Amino acid sequence: MKTAALQKRHWHHCRKQTIIKKIDMKIINLILLAIKALQRNKLRALLTMLGIIIGVASVITMMSIGEGSKQSINNSLSSMGSNMITIMPQSNEPGGARIMGSSFKTLTIKDVEALKKNAPHIAMISPLASSSGQSINAGANWPTTIQGVSPEYLEIRKLSVKDGIIFSDQDVKSSAKVCLLGKTVVDNLFPGGESPLGKVIRFGKIPLQVIGVLTPKGTSNFGQDQDDIIIAPYTTIQKRVLSSIYFSQIYASATKEDDSDAAVDEATVALKATHKIREGQENDFQIRTQAELMTMLNSTSSMMTALLTAVASISLVIGGIGIMNIMYVSVTERTREIGLRMSIGARGIDILLQFLIEAVMISVTGGVIGVVLGISAAIIIPAMLNWPTVISESSIVISFLVCAVTGIFFGYYPAMKASGLDPIEALRYE
Amino acid sequence: MSSKILEIKDVKREFIMGTETVRALKGVSFDVNAGEFVTIMGSSGSGKTTLLNMLGCLDKPTEGTYMLDNVNVKELSKDELAKLRNTKIGFVFQAYNLLPRTTALENVELPLLYNPLISSQERRDRAIAALQAVKLDGRFDHTPNQLSGGQQQRVAIARALVNEPVMILADEATGNLDTRTSYEIMSLMQELNGNGKTIVFVTHEPDIAGFSTRTVMLRDGKVQKDTQNENRRSAKEALASLPETDDY
Numbered sequence: 001m002k003t004a005a006l007q008k009r010h011w012h013h014c015r016k017q018t019i020i021k022k023i024d025m026k027i028i029n030l031i032l033l034a035i036k037a038l039q040r041n042k043l044r045a046l047l048t049m050l051g052i053i054i055g056v057a058s059v060i061t062m063m064s065i066g067e068g069s070k071q072s073i074n075n076s077l078s079s080m081g082s083n084m085i086t087i088m089p090q091s092n093e094p095g096g097a098r099i100m101g102s103s104f105k106t107l108t109i110k111d112v113e114a115l116k117k118n119a120p121h122i123a124m125i126s127p128l129a130s131s132s133g134q135s136i137n138a139g140a141n142w143p144t145t146i147q148g149v150s151p152e153y154l155e156i157r158k159l160s161v162k163d164g165i166i167f168s169d170q171d172v173k174s175s176a177k178v179c180l181l182g183k184t185v186v187d188n189l190f191p192g193g194e195s196p197l198g199k200v201i202r203f204g205k206i207p208l209q210v211i212g213v214l215t216p217k218g219t220s221n222f223g224q225d226q227d228d229i230i231i232a233p234y235t236t237i238q239k240r241v242l243s244s245i246y247f248s249q250i251y252a253s254a255t256k257e258d259d260s261d262a263a264v265d266e267a268t269v270a271l272k273a274t275h276k277i278r279e280g281q282e283n284d285f286q287i288r289t290q291a292e293l294m295t296m297l298n299s300t301s302s303m304m305t306a307l308l309t310a311v312a313s314i315s316l317v318i319g320g321i322g323i324m325n326i327m328y329v330s331v332t333e334r335t336r337e338i339g340l341r342m343s344i345g346a347r348g349i350d351i352l353l354q355f356l357i358e359a360v361m362i363s364v365t366g367g368v369i370g371v372v373l374g375i376s377a378a379i380i381i382p383a384m385l386n387w388p389t390v391i392s393e394s395s396i397v398i399s400f401l402v403c404a405v406t407g408i409f410f411g412y413y414p415a416m417k418a419s420g421l422d423p424i425e426a427l428r429y430e
Numbered sequence: 431m432s433s434k435i436l437e438i439k440d441v442k443r444e445f446i447m448g449t450e451t452v453r454a455l456k457g458v459s460f461d462v463n464a465g466e467f468v469t470i471m472g473s474s475g476s477g478k479t480t481l482l483n484m485l486g487c488l489d490k491p492t493e494g495t496y497m498l499d500n501v502n503v504k505e506l507s508k509d510e511l512a513k514l515r516n517t518k519i520g521f522v523f524q525a526y527n528l529l530p531r532t533t534a535l536e537n538v539e540l541p542l543l544y545n546p547l548i549s550s551q552e553r554r555d556r557a558i559a560a561l562q563a564v565k566l567d568g569r570f571d572h573t574p575n576q577l578s579g580g581q582q583q584r585v586a587i588a589r590a591l592v593n594e595p596v597m598i599l600a601d602e603a604t605g606n607l608d609t610r611t612s613y614e615i616m617s618l619m620q621e622l623n624g625n626g627k628t629i630v631f632v633t634h635e636p637d638i639a640g641f642s643t644r645t646v647m648l649r650d651g652k653v654q655k656d657t658q659n660e661n662r663r664s665a666k667e668a669l670a671s672l673p674e675t676d677d678y
Binding site: 029033036040336337339340341342343344345346347348349350423424427 | 483486488489508509512513515516517521523527529531532536540541543544545589593
């Protein structure tokens with residue numbers, strides 16, 4: 001009896017000493033074991049992985065499409081000038097039909113002057129009076145939009161002149177018949193390729209001399225051709241084309257991007273004064289900053305991304321259930337093996353880990369394949385569909401972690417079942 | 431000097447099936463000394479299987495003591511029992527219980543995989559040595575379905591030997607084999623016993639029992655007879671006396 005107790009104590013002692021070594025060796029053995037077990041059923045393992053592969057690949061693809069569109073929106077908005085402020089007219093009549101803002105006639109040159117004087121955080125300002133119509137040069141003609149602005153407009157909108165010059169303040173004062181052409185207009189009015197500089201074109205009935213050509217900007221994010229414009233002094237448009245003293249918009253830029261809010265506040269106060277808006281009365285104008293627009297568009301695109309990702313995540317869960325299903329089948333199928341392993345010395349934890357690691361191996365291998373497919377898709381999609389994509393590291397890390405957790409979560413119950421088997425019954429299982 | 435490997439004292443095992451209590455073992459006592467080759471016999475329902483599970487540390491007695499190599503099995507936890515099985519017992523089953531689609535060598539290595547003190551190199555060396563001991567040289571890479579029944583059982587015996595147990599516990603190890611192959615296996619067992627291995631062999635064939643040194647006969651949950659075999663047969667001679675293999 002005494003010897004037995006001694007031996008037992010000695011045994012415990014040995015166990016403590018080797019516990020670290022034990023864990024290391026066991027894990028390596030178990031991983032090798034899991035690889036062997038999966039190799040025995042290659043096709044089944046692959047089919048089980050499929051759910052995870054599709055799930056991970058689609059999460060990564062969706063997130064990179066979402067991230068890509070977000071970035072391209074941001075890029076195009078900041079290319080318009082990130083400290084830009086737009087002032088638009090709006091109805092302040094309560095009730096009644098609401099109509100397009102630009103058709104209200106509230107903004108005049110008085111507002112522009114008031115803003116110049118009373119809003120120190122506004123660096124540059126330009127009114128906009130625009131009109132649509134036919135532009136004509138000899139035999140060629142083209143329907144386009146003419147924008148009547150001040151010279152600052154180009155800088156506010158981050159436009160530049162490729163050939164020629166910008167009209168001067170003197171041209172504005174004298175309502176000079178000069179204009180700048182966008183590339184699309186040039187291409188259509190001068191199909192022969194000759195230089196338009198110095199030539200006289202007509203917009204409707206008004207002859208305008210071309211003094212400059214704008215640097216091409218390409219298509220905007222919203223599918224608008226930004227080169228399909230003619231720019232002229234606002235006085236020319238107001239007097240000679242529209243016969244109106246009103247502007248459809250006023251563009252301004254804050255001294256700094258951070259000053260946008262201060263500039264908006266100053267502009268609001270100044271315009272309220274010139275428009276004689278009383279306390280409690282609704283404004284007959286509306287002021288928007290580029291930052292606001294950016295947030296608005298981004299929130300839409302974020303929501304779409306979240307939605308798509310949620311849908312893709314569902315397939316990850318379904319993949320996890322697939323793993324659980326196959327692991328249950330595998331445990332039942334290998335009941336005798338489990339009995340044998342137990343009879344030759346496997347502890348419950350050994351069996352549990354064996355099956356758990358097998359499940360995690362399936363999900364992690366599936367995850368790796370999914371990541372590779374997802375990245376490939378994110379690279380191929382811009383080439384095929386012309387959608388911008390940006391591969392975000394976070395999406396890779398997150399989806400990979402999720403699938404490892406999926407493996408543990410869905411592999412745990414079958415593994416528990418396996419480790420809880422009675423070796424006597426398992427050995428005799430038919 | 432003969433040391434005691436097994437000490438079984440008044441072992442009882444009861445199962446509760448619903449409201450009834452089934453008493454499978456009703457007080458079994460016997461000892462096994464090192465180097466003995468004991469067969470345990472009995473008809474079905476005699477408690478043979480229950481005793482075997484007990485001896486194999488897969489089950490614990492309800493009452494009484496079971497000492498295996500001076501360790502009281504009844505006091506051990508589940509994990510400690512697993513360790514005991516891993517280091518002190520070599521199992522040989524009727525249905526071989528080899529892992530399918532796994533080579534002979536890997537099958538033999540299996541028990542050592544659960545012993546963290548053994549390196550992979552040592553594991554391999556010992557598995558090769560064990561396979562050589564059962565005369566399966568050159569079949570290391572064969573999977574069970576590429577081996578005959580007798581060969582599979584020899585792989586299983588190698589697996590039982592590889593952890594150098596104090597006792598080999600065989601459960602109807604010749605039950606699935608023909609007479610000639612049975613004798614071959616018994617011849618191997620006798621050889622191992624001759625080299626000092628303690629063997630406990632459960633069977634219901636009196637023919638097989640004749641090869642052992644001692645027979646414990648169970649009946650109705652009790653030891654009916656415990657006799658030393660006076661005229662022990664040699665399996666090698668029995669094999670030689672069998673008619674020549676029929677060629678057809």
